[in-house]
Amino acid sequence: xxxxxxINVSYGDLQALWDISFRVEEREIVALIGPNGAGxxxxxxxxxxxxxxxxxxxxxxxxxxxxxxIHKRVEMGISLVPEGRGLFPGMSTLENxxxxxxxxxxxxxxxxxxxxxxxxxxxxxxRKKQAAGTLSGGEQQMLAIGRGLMSKPKLLLFDEPSWGLSxxxxxxxxxxxxxxxxxxxxxxxxxxxxxxxxxxxxxAYVVENGRIVKQGDSRNMLNDQHIREAYLGTESV
Amino acid sequence: xxxxxKTLFLSLGITILLALVPLVTKRNDLINLMILIFLYxxxxxxxxxxxxxxxxxxxxxxxxxxxxxxxxxxxxxxxxPFFLAFLxxxxxxxxxxLIIGHPALRLKGIYFAIGTLGLGQxxxxxxxxxxxxxxxxxxxxxxxxxxxxxxxxxxxxxxITVAVVYWISHSxxxxxxxxxxxxxxxxxxxxxxxxxxxxxxxxxxxFFAGLAxxxxxxxxxxxxxxxxxxxxxxxxxxxxxxVGGVGTIVGxxxxxxxxxxxxxxxxxxxxxxxxxxxxxxxxxxxxxLPGGLVEMAGRIRRLVTSKKGxxxxx
Amino acid sequence: xxxxxxxxxxxxxxxxxxxxxxxxxxxxxxFGVMKMLNVAHGELLMLGGxxxxxxxxxxxxxxxxxxxxxxxxxxxxxxxxxxxxxxPLAKLHEExxxxxxxxxxxxxxxxFHNLAIRLWTADERSVSVLYSGWGFSLFGLRFPxxxxxxxxxxxxxxxxxxxxxxxxxxxxxxxxxxxxxESAALMGINIEKTSMISFALGATLAAMAGTIxxxxxxxxxxxxxEWTLKALIVVVLAGLGNIGGAFxxxxxxxxxxxxxxxxVGPYMEVVGLVIFLLVLELRxxxxxxxxxx
Numbered sequence: 001x002x003x004x005x006x007i008n009v010s011y012g013d014l015q016a017l018w019d020i021s022f023r024v025e026e027r028e029i030v031a032l033i034g035p036n037g038a039g040x041x042x043x044x045x046x047x048x049x050x051x052x053x054x055x056x057x058x059x060x061x062x063x064x065x066x067x068x069x070i071h072k073r074v075e076m077g078i079s080l081v082p083e084g085r086g087l088f089p090g091m092s093t094l095e096n097x098x099x100x101x102x103x104x105x106x107x108x109x110x111x112x113x114x115x116x117x118x119x120x121x122x123x124x125x126x127r128k129k130q131a132a133g134t135l136s137g138g139e140q141q142m143l144a145i146g147r148g149l150m151s152k153p154k155l156l157l158f159d160e161p162s163w164g165l166s167x168x169x170x171x172x173x174x175x176x177x178x179x180x181x182x183x184x185x186x187x188x189x190x191x192x193x194x195x196x197x198x199x200x201x202x203x204a205y206v207v208e209n210g211r212i213v214k215q216g217d218s219r220n221m222l223n224d225q226h227i228r229e230a231y232l233g234t235e236s237v
Numbered sequence: 238x239x240x241x242x243k244t245l246f247l248s249l250g251i252t253i254l255l256a257l258v259p260l261v262t263k264r265n266d267l268i269n270l271m272i273l274i275f276l277y278x279x280x281x282x283x284x285x286x287x288x289x290x291x292x293x294x295x296x297x298x299x300x301x302x303x304x305x306x307x308x309x310x311x312x313x314x315x316x317x318p319f320f321l322a323f324l325x326x327x328x329x330x331x332x333x334x335l336i337i338g339h340p341a342l343r344l345k346g347i348y349f350a351i352g353t354l355g356l357g358q359x360x361x362x363x364x365x366x367x368x369x370x371x372x373x374x375x376x377x378x379x380x381x382x383x384x385x386x387x388x389x390x391x392x393x394x395x396x397i398t399v400a401v402v403y404w405i406s407h408s409x410x411x412x413x414x415x416x417x418x419x420x421x422x423x424x425x426x427x428x429x430x431x432x433x434x435x436x437x438x439x440x441x442x443x444f445f446a447g448l449a450x451x452x453x454x455x456x457x458x459x460x461x462x463x464x465x466x467x468x469x470x471x472x473x474x475x476x477x478x479x480v481g482g483v484g485t486i487v488g489x490x491x492x493x494x495x496x497x498x499x500x501x502x503x504x505x506x507x508x509x510x511x512x513x514x515x516x517x518x519x520x521x522x523x524x525x526l527p528g529g530l531v532e533m534a535g536r537i538r539r540l541v542t543s544k545k546g547x548x549x550x551x
Numbered sequence: 552x553x554x555x556x557x558x559x560x561x562x563x564x565x566x567x568x569x570x571x572x573x574x575x576x577x578x579x580x581x582f583g584v585m586k587m588l589n590v591a592h593g594e595l596l597m598l599g600g601x602x603x604x605x606x607x608x609x610x611x612x613x614x615x616x617x618x619x620x621x622x623x624x625x626x627x628x629x630x631x632x633x634x635x636x637x638x639p640l641a642k643l644h645e646e647x648x649x650x651x652x653x654x655x656x657x658x659x660x661x662x663f664h665n666l667a668i669r670l671w672t673a674d675e676r677s678v679s680v681l682y683s684g685w686g687f688s689l690f691g692l693r694f695p696x697x698x699x700x701x702x703x704x705x706x707x708x709x710x711x712x713x714x715x716x717x718x719x720x721x722x723x724x725x726x727x728x729x730x731x732x733e734s735a736a737l738m739g740i741n742i743e744k745t746s747m748i749s750f751a752l753g754a755t756l757a758a759m760a761g762t763i764x765x766x767x768x769x770x771x772x773x774x775x776x777e778w779t780l781k782a783l784i785v786v787v788l789a790g791l792g793n794i795g796g797a798f799x800x801x802x803x804x805x806x807x808x809x810x811x812x813x814x815v816g817p818y819m820e821v822v823g824l825v826i827f828l829l830v831l832e833l834r835x836x837x838x839x840x841x842x843x844x
Contacts, residue, residue, distance in 0.1 A: 050733055074739035086734035088727045099727050102720070103739035151739060294650065296657075340832050347588050347649050351783050352831050355824045358780065362824075366817045468776065472661060479654070509665055516661040523654045524639055 001026045001186055002047070002155055007056030007066075009039075009046050016042045017210045019056070024155070029177075029187040031197040031218065033231065034207035040190040041083055043207070044157050047188075048080045049073050060155070075103050077154035081161060083190075085144040089133030093124055093143055096132050100150030109152065117146035120176055138169040145176065149185075156180065158189035162196065174200055194231040198222045244403070252396050259385050268388050270501050272456065275391035276449060277477055277493035282398045283445035284474035289484035290402075290411060291438040292418025293342070297353030298474050300360045301330040301443040303466030305450025307364065310372055310462075313455065323390075323451040330447025334439050342435045357468060365463035373459045387456050394452055398445050402486050405441070414438055418484070476515040479522050482531030491530050559692050560809045566767075568805020569702035570760050572798035574778055575785035576709055577756030583729035583792035584749040586645060587637060587652035592757055593779030594663035597772065599625050599758025600765035601671060607678045614678045614766040615700070621762050622755045629754030632659070633747045641746065660775055667772035677769040701763040708759055709798045716794070725749055729792055784827040790836050 002024040009017040017039050024030045032040045045051040047058060049070035058065045060076060068076075079100075088096055097117060101110040118125040121142040127135060132143060141161060148156055161177065162170035174196055181187045191197035198204055198218040206214035206227070214226070221227050259268055280302065288294045305326035312322035337356060344352050374382070405411040413434045416424035425431050450465050473496070481492025499511035522529050578592045589595075599621050606617035636655050640648050686695035716722035727735040728745050736742050760778075764770055785804055789796035804823055812819040 048737060050736070069741070069743075070736040071739045071741045074737060080737050082734065082737065086731055086737070088730045088734065090730055091723070091726060095723060098720075099723055099735070099738045099740075102724065106739070107720075147738075294653070344831060344835075346646060347653055348831055348835060350653055351588075351590075351787075352828060355780065355784075355827050355831075359821050359824045359828075362818065362820050472657075475654075475657065476661070507669070509668065512661055513665040513669075516658050516665065519658040520636065520655055520662070523651055523658065524636065 001028075001061055002188070003057070003059040004043075004047070005057045005059070007046060007053040007058060009042055009051050009053045011042075015210065017046070017053070020207075020210070020212055021056075022205050022212060022215065024186060024188050026154075026186055027181070027184060028203065029181040029189070029201045031201040031204040032188065032190045032207055033194050033197055033204055036192075038207045039210040040207050041159055042210075044080060044159050044188070044190060047073075047157065048078060074151060075105070077105075077152075078157065079148045079151050079153035079155070080157040081144045081148040081159065083159035083163065085140045087132040087140055087144060087147070089131065091132060092129050093132055093135065094128040096143055096147050097124075097150055100147035103151050106151040110150070113150050113152065117149060120149075120179070121146055137164050138166075138172075141165060141169075141173060142176075145173070145180075149180065153185060155186045155188065158187065158191075160190055160192060162191065162193055170196065194227070195222070198227075241407075248396075248400075252392070255392055256389070259388050265384060266501075268384055270497060272388055272391045273497040273500070274493050275395035276453065276456075277473065277497055278395040278490055279391075279398045279445055279449040279452070280470060281474045281477040281481070281489035281493055282395075282402050283442045283449065284471075285478045285483065285489050286402060286405065286414075286445075287438045287442035288475075289478060289488075290405065290418065291414040291435055292421075293435060293438065294346075294350050295353040295442075296350050296468070296471055296475075297355075297357035298442075298446055299466055299468055299470040300353075300357045301334065301446035302450040302453070302470050303360060303364065303463075304330045304333055305447030306454040306465035307368075307450075307462060308447075309451035310454035314372075314375065314378065319455065323448065323455065326451030326454070327444045327447040330443045330450070331440055334443035335436075338436050338439050342432065342439065354468070354471075357466070357471060361463050361466035361468070364466050365461075368462035370462065371459050372454075372462050379458060382458065387452075390452055390455065394445075394448055398449075399486065399490065401441065401445070406486055410434070410437065415484075472512075476512070476519050478529075480515055480518045480529050482529035483527075485528070485531045488529050488531045495530075555691055556813065557810065560813055561806055562692060562694065563698070564806040564809025565802055566698040566702050566805070567809070568802035569705035569798070570763055570801070571781050571785050571805050572801025573705040573708060573756060573760040573763075574782040575789065575797040575801050576712065576794050577753035577760075578782045579786050579789070579792055579794055579797045580712075580725075580756070581750055581753040582786070583794075584725055585637065585641070585652075585746045587640065587649060588656065588783075589637075589750075589753065590653060590656035590779055590783075591659035591663060591775070592656075592753070592782055593777065594660045594667075594775035595625060595629070595754045595757040596761035596764070596778050597667060597770060597775045598628070598663065599754075599761030600770035600774075601667065601676070601761075602758065603762040604676050604678055604765050604770060607680075613680065614762060615704075618704075618759060618762045622758045625754040625758035626751045629751035630747055632754070633750040637750065638743065638747070641743070660779065664772055664775055671772065673772055675769045675771040676765065678766045680766070683766075695767075697767045701767050704763060705760070705798070708756065709794075712756075713795065721745075721748070781823070784823055787827055787830050787835070 004023065005021050006019045007017060008015065008019060020043060032043060034040055042051060046053050049068060053066060056066070060073070060078065063076070065073060088099065091099070097114055098110065101107050101113060106113070123139060124143055124146060127139060132140065135143060145161070158177065161173050165173065170193065177187065177189070178200055189197065189201070198221055201218045203216065204218045204221050205212050255271070258271065262268070284295070284298045308329040309322045309326035312325055313319050341349065341352060341356070405414070413429050416429050417431045417434045421431050453465055477492035477496045478489045481490065482488025496511060496515060499514060503510040526532055528535070574592065574596055578589065581587065581589055602621040602624050603614050603617040606612045606620055607614050636659070637652060640651050640655070643651065682696055686693055688694070716726055724735065724740045724745055727738065728740060728742060732742055761770065781804070785797055785801045788804065789800035807826070808819045808823050811822040815822065
């Protein structure tokens with residue numbers, strides 16, 4: 001469904017991604033893991049169009065996308081739940097959800113989707129008139145995810161969905177992400193918590209210093225020596 | 238450095254040629270035109286120091302020009318020897334700059350621009366209310382009025398201002414200023430005292446703008462007291478500097494030359510058309526050619542030399 | 552100090568303050584969405600006034616009706632200006648973008664000013680209608696119809712704008728873009744189109760204010776700078792991007808200016824400017840802080 005081929009991205013003179021290539025098949029749930037500053041967020045930003053690569057191709061459902069405007073990519077079915085949630089703080093919970101459904105596809109079944117989001121996250125219904133900036137961390141994350149679902153995406157990207165959340169909440173969020181995947185949405189996520197990421201996903205890519213250094217089945221990676229030492233070493237069993 | 242020496246000789250040569258002009262012609266209109274060019278050069282270069290090199294776009298430049306003019310006019314008409322009045326004008330402008338400097342330079346970017354705009358307007362309105370009359374020269378001053386010394390005053394002022402800009406651009410001070418312009422945070426991080434750079438730039442900029450004002454007061458027989466405080470002078474400086482080439486030495490010179498010529502050329506048929514033309518050029522420069530005419534000249538030169546098969550140097 | 556004179560002064564100040572607010576709202580809207588300050592806003596207001604003036608002079612259309620074609624013309628001009636001049640800046644780094652938009656606005660203001668002088672001479676113009684002198688008195692205070700209508704109109708327009716921003720999808724898109732343009736883009740909002748419409752809307756609001764000025768007061772090519780400054784003062788008072796506050800701050804400025812005329816006469820403009828500088832120095836986020844809608 002999503003094919004990234006040899007993309008290179010720079011911030012001004014500073015190159016951040018070097019010949020990144022990977023793919024995500026339909027209905028898969030794939031993880032990008034790696035240390036801070038490795039280029040994982042940069043990769044997601046490039047997929048959505050917030051950053052433009054030089055050299056390389058991005059193909060979504062066969063269509064070349066590198067030159068497409070951000071809003072067009074959303075219309076094609078890509079949605080991002082950004083790092084730090086990226087909510088509209090002065091606008092209400094409901095308005096944030098409504099804006100998630102801005103595309104034609106989203107609007108056509110907006111009411112239905114909102115009910116589905118309320119089913120997933122009942123607390124959002126209680127908060128629907130409240131300004132998004134006043135919600136708690138967990139509620140904000142739920143809202144961000146709910147909003148990401150409003151456009152009825154085919155591919156949903158997550159940037160650090162458990163960031164700043166308690167282990168209990170993180171578990172809840174992860175269950176929801178699993179549910180979303182089961183309902184047919186393809187998922188690509190970035191996650192600091194490597195164990196959770198590998199337990200949830202089918203496959204994973206390890207990004208270090210702007211390059212993909214390892215890839216494979218998540219199950220295998222959990223047992224991989226290098227991964228255990230580098231990323232799982234400080235984990236308590 | 239031989240390029241310094243070349244520049245020095247070239248400038249000296251041009252200055253001498255310009256100095257000879259009043260000796261070879263009696264045409265007052267030509268002399269007045271050149272005075273206008275020199276005035277613009279000084280006005281624009283002084284603005285260029287703060288905005289072009291240090292990146293602080295001020296929209297209140299006329300305040301310094303006006304303070305220099307009003308100070309010089311009053312002192313000189315009151316009997317003070319001209320040169321003293323003239324220098325005092327510059328000093329008053331600097332004192333004002335130093336007073337408002339700290340609070341003003343704290344403001345960033347657009348806030349600094351609109352803040353200085355507001356400040357300039359306050360001065361203009363105040364002067365216009367306190368002194369709504371025309372500043373006339375007393376009879377005996379008019380009787381002894383001679384254009385030639387004024388020509389030389391403006392010439393020397395323009396030359397000195399350009400020389401100062403040249404010196405700055407080749408000095409450590411200039412490097413610091415440009416560092417502030419390019420990336421103030423990075424400059425601060427690498428140990429540049431950015432506030433000091435800005436205040437020094439303001440100091441020099443205001444001084445020469447004040448002197449330009451003083452020369453203006455010496456030159457015009459009569460004008461309204463609030464005229465030199467009018468924002469038009471600020472706008473002139475902006476138009477000239479950007480179209481010529483902001484942040485360059487030659488830019489304001491080229492800009493002043495064309496601006497003054499257009500102004501005189503259209504004065505009878507389409508007054509103020511020069512502002513319109515430069516306004517459009519200004520917009521084009523900001524959008525397409527940030528280096529102004531200087532950049533355009535450079536590109537043409539590279540195009541020509543590369544066509545000859547010579548490898549162009551950047 | 553005569554209480555009646557004070558009250559009358561206050562009333563006139565509130566009337567003109569409503570226009571300041573209307574002018575400021577347009578500027579604030581544009582800044583919120585595009586993060587660019589259009590310092591040619593006053594010139595757009597001036598153009599709006601002239602369009603109304605000419606519709607009235609040539610076709611004898613009542614100025615309050617001419618408001619519509621004037622608004623429409625400025626909407627189109629706004630779109631054109633955005634596409635041609637400000638859109639190329641959108642991709643730039645925030646600091647450079649703001650600086651360049653300031654410069655372009657500056658160049659534009661000079662060009663428009665000059666064009667206006669060339670086309671319509673530097674003379675002051677005013678629309679004189681049958682009901683120009685009408686008004687009513689209440690408690691010995693005079694309420695001229697036209698100026699009162701100006702305030703009423705400004706209030707209606709701003710309320711309508713608020714409704715637009717809170718109830719319509721596109722209005723919400725504008726607010727979203729103002730709060731977080733990246734996230735807005737990720738919702739499928741076409742930022743380019745949103746910016747263009749916002750800019751055109753800003754020009755329209757300016758045109759409406761200009762229309763009222765042409766009837767209730769007077770217009771001339773040099774008024775642009777004056778009105779841009781007023782709008783800037785109000786926007787800084789209210790906080791950049793705060794639309795509701797802009798109206799209130801406008802009325803406040805008008806009232807303060809008008810009343811101070813009684814005390815400091817011709818220095819009343821200076822009072823507004825000094826407040827402006829003080830707010831810039833001490834509270835750049837404005838008296839009313841940062842919020843939208």
